[in-house]
Amino acid sequence: MKKIQSTCNYCAIDCNLDFYVEDDRVIKVVPTKGYPVNDGFCCIKGLSLDKQQTTVKPNSLPKIRQEDGSFNTVSWEEGFQYVANKLKEIQEKYGQESVAGISTGQLTLEEFAVFGHVMRNFLQTNVDGNTRLCMATAVVAHKQSYGFDAPGYTLQDLELSDTIIFIGSNPVVAHPILWGRARQNQVPGHKIIVIDPRKSETAMNADYWYGLRWRSDLLLLYTVANQLIEKDYLDHKFIREHTEKFEEFREFVKGYTLERGAEGSGLSREQILELVELIHQGKRVSFWWTMGVNQGYEAVRTAQAIINLALMTGNIGRPGTGANSITGQCNAMGSRVYSNTAVFYGGGDFTNPARRERIAQVLGVDEEMLAKKPTKTYNQIIEGINAGEIKGLWILCTNPRHSWVNNETFASAAKKLELFVVQDIYDSIESAEDCTVFFPVVPGLKKEGTYINLERRLSAMRPVLSRGENEISDYEAVVGVGKALGMGDALKGWETPRDCFNLMRECSRNMPCDITGVTWEALGNSHGIQWPYPEGRKEELSGEQRRLYEDGNFFTPSKKAQFVFEEVRENPLPRTEEFPYILNTGRGSVGQWHTQSRTREVKFVEDVSVKKAYLYMNAELAKENDIQEMDDIQVFSANGQNAVFTVKLTDNVGYEELYAPIHYIQCNKLTPSIYDPYSKEPSYKATPVRFLKVLKG
8 A cells, every 4th residue: 555645625725635545546545644734634525535536437538519419529639629729710700809718726736827828828818717706805905915915824823823813704614724723722811703794603613703794894994993093002113114004094094983883883882892902902913814805895905904904013924913814725826826817927917028028938938929918807708708709718627607606697608608618527517518518637636736725835736546548637638729729839848737837936936926946846745835935045944834024024116015995885786675685605514615516426525415505594584484494485686586595594694694505506696796896806795685485385
């Protein structure tokens, strides 16, 4: 029996696991002892990765839909050529941007990069990722406040903080290993605080819970900032030496009085003042946010309001502190800096002459071949399809028919496409129902590459099992189409994931995310390496836990962090007499993952998961409407759609609120097509709805 260390490719923790293999079968999966992230622990999803070893069967070949609706199985060479011909044909007929791609946060760094090279560079078209659905807000917030998309923390900070504040975050369910790190905290008298409209599983285990009104986060945070300033609970030295625009911020938040904050947030004056005192009393305060903040119509400013609190109190760059964004998917960080979509490989603007010259030099191509602007965003791609402007779409390892906001708009879009390539390990996902081409690819157990977790740690995915007949990886599928497109020498140096990794290393040189000191070989069987890790600084950067901003320097031209703020916006989709209730969304259970494409095959997860779409309703509201536990209701959304859910009763959601897990397609049938103006991340939370009881019989 041999042991192979690799990376879990579910969530952004990127636990490392030891796979014990015999006769090309995974016998058992054991979390890697000593790995800095999970140190011998992982959740049920990681432990069940061995269930994917038979996902892709032998004779895994592309399928092309025929005129009568049936599929014809072809060789990989035929599949590549068919897709390449259709891409060129559509571009020649409708223009360069008439084809597009959508990737995911679950591919390897190398797969992001090569897809960006084929689509963004060679075809000069648009590729966005489903990271737009979860992390775009944090990216923009970091760039505007810090000068680069660089969350500065390490997971060890959860164990060193004396005041841990989770905002719109439920790690007990969504990131159990992260929650485990918080539970390991041995700081005497440490406190865990949760700010969330719902009394989530994390709130149930916290020392303090502030159940604010939906979408009042920004108002509350500005009110807290004003109180901290009024009471002079500030780190004046840090503000003076390491930030800019604080005086403007001080004047701005004067309008966010305690009375206004209490009235708008639904919290009492006493609760707000208590929160202010808890922040002030903490010596090492860490703020942690995720989708409850990111998925809103004023999400970037909300994230920056959290950053502002950390800056003004000096809680950044020190152990146990930080304004820390919790990433969703396993390689969203890799997507953010190495996908060639919103920024060049390794960061940098597409119009920056020096970066253009450098990237062209590294890739060995003419500068004119490089992408010239950031991609169209996810919503612009779907809207472009429905408007008849985009005729071809290639999606990798994502399921937008289920996960896209107001998902019936994607259902309409899919039917309008002349070419719709779905590349996935499952042909059973909802998005594959209308595809014109299906590319079956292997799961992570059979491929190699690099992942970057939420704390900037690179880790290795290495093959655990050998390939069956005709089985190929996402990387090989993209290269295959690239060759069929006639890219020729433009693919020189991209032959294997290892080759690609070396290109990306060079692209990162002298950038904030510099990984020139990381080698492919060093990542194997390692403890991972956090970026930045420039070449020649091995001894200096030898620590396994490294945070940014310890020197007070940021990535802005002045090296100072920026206070960024804006007046609270009016809700673009408020409650009305017709739609008097609010639908909130989020995780259902630790075992379920996104659209359940992967966890559905894990029997012991599937056995304990509810089969039908359900939601939680306040017990008092249910009683008033004669609704019992497990009754069905029809929920009507302000977006014009409706869906049926089974009701579970609880006192953990507010009287006027409903809460639905995201794992069922009915959930995002109801969410609206509203986006943050800066990140273009969808506003999945706080949808106005009404409901009717479904009568039996």
